[in-house]
Amino acid sequence: MPHVSKEEEALREADDAKFATLGRALADATRSSRGYDHLVEQCAIHRRIEQDNADKNTLFAGLARQVGDAARVGRDLQPLLERLAELRRRELGRSS
Numbered sequence: 001m002p003h004v005s006k007e008e009e010a011l012r013e014a015d016d017a018k019f020a021t022l023g024r025a026l027a028d029a030t031r032s033s034r035g036y037d038h039l040v041e042q043c044a045i046h047r048r049i050e051q052d053n054a055d056k057n058t059l060f061a062g063l064a065r066q067v068g069d070a071a072r073v074g075r076d077l078q079p080l081l082e083r084l085a086e087l088r089r090r091e092l093g094r095s096s
Contacts, residue, residue, distance in 0.1 A: 018046060059087055 022043050029036035067080045 015046075015050065019043075022046070056087070056091060060084070063087065 022039060026036055026039050026043070028034075029039060063080055063084050067077055067084070069075075070077050070080060
């Protein structure tokens with residue numbers, strides 16, 4: 001199992017707790033015939049955020065792997081490095 005920092009583990013546990021709380025609230029609302037549209041919306045929002053973060057991580061990891069492959073066979077790294085830099089700029093919300 002890869003090393004996970006205490007901070008990463010705490011964030012993962014918080015995410016799990018958030019979804020568990022939403023799941024319980026949805027179950028309770030369903031059993032009592034209360035409205036649950038707002039809870040469904042929260043589930044969708046949190047899931048989209050989680051997937052967006054996973055997508056970014058996958059992109060960074062994939063590009064870093066490509067850099068390693070290119071370096072190993074002596075290919076030009078510049079296009080890959082530029083793609084990494086652009087991805088990071090977008091992640092940080094900077095246009096420069």
